[in-house]
Amino acid sequence: MTMLHRPESLDEACMLLAELDDAQVYGGGTAIEILRRQGILFTEDLVDVSRIPELRAVETGPDGVRAGAMVPVRRMETDPAIRRAVPLAARTYGHVANPRVRNTATVGGNVAHGDYRLDPPTALLVLDATIEARSVRGPRSLAVREFFTGFQETALEHDEVITAITVPAQPTDAVGRFVKMSSLSANDWPSASAAALLTTEDGRRTLHLGLGALAPVPVHLSLDVSGMPTERAVSEAMAAAEPLMDPIPDVRGSSDYKRRLGLVAVREAATDVCEERTHA
Numbered sequence: 666m667t668m669l670h671r672p673e674s675l676d677e678a679c680m681l682l683a684e685l686d687d688a689q690v691y692g693g694g695t696a697i698e699i700l701r702r703q704g705i706l707f708t709e710d711l712v713d714v715s716r717i718p719e720l721r722a723v724e725t726g727p728d729g730v731r732a733g734a735m736v737p738v739r740r741m742e743t744d745p746a747i748r749r750a751v752p753l754a755a756r757t758y759g760h761v762a763n764p765r766v767r768n769t770a771t772v773g774g775n776v777a778h779g780d781y782r783l784d785p786p787t788a789l790l791v792l793d794a795t796i797e798a799r800s801v802r803g804p805r806s807l808a809v810r811e812f813f814t815g816f817q818e819t820a821l822e823h824d825e826v827i828t829a830i831t832v833p834a835q836p837t838d839a840v841g842r843f844v845k846m847s848s849l850s851a852n853d854w855p856s857a858s859a860a861a862l863l864t865t866e867d868g869r870r871t872l873h874l875g876l877g878a879l880a881p882v883p884v885h886l887s888l889d890v891s892g893m894p895t896e897r898a899v900s901e902a903m904a905a906a907e908p909l910m911d912p913i914p915d916v917r918g919s920s921d922y923k924r925r926l927g928l929v930a931v932r933e934a935a936t937d938v939c940e941e942r943t944h945a
């Protein structure tokens with residue numbers, strides 16, 4: 666029988682996760698409930714962290730955004746201060762499933778889910794976000810770029826709870842774009858996705874790309890595109906991205922089909938940022 670624990674503090678949550686053998690954190694429950702119904706998840710102890718007030722806090726400022734793990738995905742999409750500070754991330758959160766899922770799914774549960782197809786990690790990778798976690802051993806920070814370690818695997822220990830995600834402010838002169846290709850319906854998981862961010866620093870232009878659904882983990886790459894016309898920058902981006910693609914065939918398409926969609930997503934996202942088009 667499943668036991669739902671409802672700690673009211675982070676210390677209490679960490680103690681429960683340390684003491685219980687096979688416990689899992691319960692965030693918004695959107696992924697957990699499906700896995701339970703499919704008979705894939707058998708955990709007896711669920712640690713619901715929704716009563717811990719600090720996990721719902723959002724701080725925005727010139728350095729960026731720090732969002733508590735229990736902040737709904739929908740808030741990342743709609744909060745005006747978040748949209749101003751990290752527009753690419755806000756737009757990408759807005760592509761997760763549908764409004765009903767986005768109202769319930771949380772920022773922490775999203776990354777902890779560890780699915781290679783998730784939309785938000787593509788933007789979090791290019792923006793170099795950090796995940797904060799806590800356990801009875803204390804707090805630690807993990808770069809999103811090192812968080813996804815394998816198919817459905819993350820660097821999170823079984824007794825750690827994600828407490829917040831920090832996204833550095835998107836430079837005001839940087840241009841971001843997220844492209845999602847879905848083959849079943851617009852609200853569905855992607856067959857391929859790409860986030861692109863073009864930054865300029867000391868005259869050097871760098872194109873950062875985050876790829877979703879195109880390999881067993883979300884992928885990140887950066888290219889120096891200083892002085893390149895759009896066409897060349899885009900073809901170099903596609904050439905650099907293709908060898909990193911290793912799509913998993915499923916009901917949404919064969920590996921070859923997804924690879925081709927991935928190249929289209931990269932081409933579209935890279936072209937738009939090079940041409941300074943930022944529509945969602």
Ligand SMILES: Cc1cc2nc3c(=O)[nH]c(=O)nc-3n(C[C@H](O)[C@H](O)[C@H](O)COP(=O)(O)OP(=O)(O)OC[C@H]3O[C@@H](n4cnc5c(N)ncnc54)[C@H](O)[C@@H]3O)c2cc1C
Pocket residue numbers: 689690691692693694695696697698699714734735738760761762763766769770771772773774775776777778782783784785825826827828852853854855
């Ligand atoms: C119909 C449907 C369509 C979807 N389509 C998309 C899509 O198009 N794009 C996309 O990106 N995603 C999609 N998703 C996935 C969705 O993004 C995730 O289900 C959601 O983000 C998980 O968040 P949650 O808070 O509900 O996590 P939960 O279901 O509560 O938990 C998910 C995992 O994270 C762990 N966890 C939760 N919170 C924490 C925490 N604070 N610390 C440590 N571990 C934690 C849980 O133990 C569990 O392993 C879809 C989901 C559904 C149901």
